[in-house]
Amino acid sequence: MTPRKILPGTLIGFALLFFCLHAAAADPPRRIVSLAPNLTEILFDLGLADRIAGVTDYCLLPPAARQKPKVGGFVNPSLEAVVALRPDLVLLTDDGNPRAVADRLRALGIRTHVFKTGHIRDLPREIRSLGEVLAVPGRARERAETMARTFERIEKRARTRGAPRIRTALFIIQPEPLIVAGKGTTMDDALTLLGLVNIGAAGRAAYPKLSLESVLGRNPDVIFIARGHDDVMASADRLLKRLRSLDAVRRGRVYTVGDGILRPGPRLVDALEEMAGRLQGRGSGAGAERVRRSARGGP
Secondary structure, three states, X not given: OOOXXXXXXXXXXXXXXXXXXXXXXXOOOOOEEEOOHHHHHHHHHOOOHHHEEEEOOOOOOOHHHHHOOEOEOOOOEOHHHHHHOOOOXXXXXXXXXXXXXXXHHHHOOOOEEEEOOOOHHHHHHHHHHHHHHOOOHHHHHHHHHHHHHHHHHHHHHHHOOOOOOOOEEEEEEEOOOOEEOOOOOHHHHHHHHOOOEEHHHOOOOOOOEOOHHHHHHHOOOEEEEEOOOHHHHHXXXXXXXXXXXXXXXXXXXXXXXXXXXXXXXXHHHHHHHHHHHHHXXXXXXXXXXXXXXXXXXXX
């Protein structure tokens, strides 16, 4: 059989087709839906605001995120709303977004990327990985390196603190009912980084509910409270009045922390610096002054 001749025009056509397919595969995502507040903050921090097609109802920061189309909740986003936005990438986190959501999106042919939030020290690696997916590796690497240096500096400072008077800590997520940060959470990691033992990490639960008697019996040296709206702060006031016999309360070692500590993202660095500063006696913040005054019976 005589082989057919392939015309030059056909070769050019194949080459053009290959080039177009390769270019399409290499194109960075232009319509991104974020299904977690920390991921939305990371996208803005990487300078990708114009690529965000949609976010959840809980993506409130930075303020510009509030202007983006909404796709529902963090745990139960509307898949119909997501699909309607015609995303070429949906970002999810393994800490909060159900795996079933990612599975259903993939079944619909929608590309996904799951951001792993395991440990604080893993955050720079995850941001670098996300930067590759989003085709902004330089900016992501820069942010990741800044974070890594901050973590190392804080940990080194904790190691060289000498014999600390502050050894044990409690991180309060919600005052009423009392829910604290347990083992494996970002807050638990933060306390370890600061050289502290988290008394809430005794069990297996990530966010255990503790009794007042349990906290009184363990008597933490310092208490951190996630800063929140007025209702949360009022609840913290009431709780600390009932815990006024604790060393942490009597010695004024009760501090509020910005909610960046709850979200593995750009503001986590500031929250860690804030916590480290409190331990070194630098500032206290209006929220901390309020709860300490309340615990001592003040107005």
